[in-house]
Amino acid sequence: xxxxxxxxxxxxxxxxxxxxxxxLSRISPNTLTFIGLIINIVAxxxxxxxxxxxxxxxxxxxxxxxIGAGLFDMVDGxxxxxxxxxxxxxxxxxxxxxxxxxxxxxxxxxxxxARGNRFVYVVLVAFVMTASLMVSYTRARAEAxxxxxxxxxxxxxxxxxxxxxxxxxxxxxxxxxxxxxxxxLSTITVIHRIRYTFTETERxxxxxxx
Numbered sequence: 001x002x003x004x005x006x007x008x009x010x011x012x013x014x015x016x017x018x019x020x021x022x023x024l025s026r027i028s029p030n031t032l033t034f035i036g037l038i039i040n041i042v043a044x045x046x047x048x049x050x051x052x053x054x055x056x057x058x059x060x061x062x063x064x065x066x067i068g069a070g071l072f073d074m075v076d077g078x079x080x081x082x083x084x085x086x087x088x089x090x091x092x093x094x095x096x097x098x099x100x101x102x103x104x105x106x107x108x109x110x111x112x113x114a115r116g117n118r119f120v121y122v123v124l125v126a127f128v129m130t131a132s133l134m135v136s137y138t139r140a141r142a143e144a145x146x147x148x149x150x151x152x153x154x155x156x157x158x159x160x161x162x163x164x165x166x167x168x169x170x171x172x173x174x175x176x177x178x179x180x181x182x183x184x185l186s187t188i189t190v191i192h193r194i195r196y197t198f199t200e201t202e203r204x205x206x207x208x209x210x
Contacts, residue, residue: 163178
């Protein structure tokens, strides 16, 4: 048994305890989802206020706050299942709030780069924000047409992990390359989903009617 499996087992045990405690508190899963949004907005404010000598410290705080927000992202669905509160609206609400959370985070970074007069990175963050929304939109729109479109790598968890790493290690200049990677992989994911959807719709046109 390796240390990674032990870590995974311990993390799963801790997460289960948190979910059980929240379930006993009878808190609504939708409330947990909304709290996650508020925490993400707080992280965005730290990004926006970062400047000069305090930038690395503010980015570090933002990264730690995003880890906390990620915890709410992980538990809201589990609490819904544990308390038998799974609903179509809950899934819809979670998806909508996730988009607002994404926009808030990138908007905070956009403010940071705008205050520093770093035009290239203002444009880059705006592009990453758009591409991130398009990753989600292409999947939602495709699944309305073909049922399932889970192709592509750059899902929301991967995007958040990259932003967290960039924030925690901004002292070593990690945020800038993280944004370039986000821009590239998000675009590739969108193209992949467009191509997959095109292939599936064409294949279904060729299938004989029953």
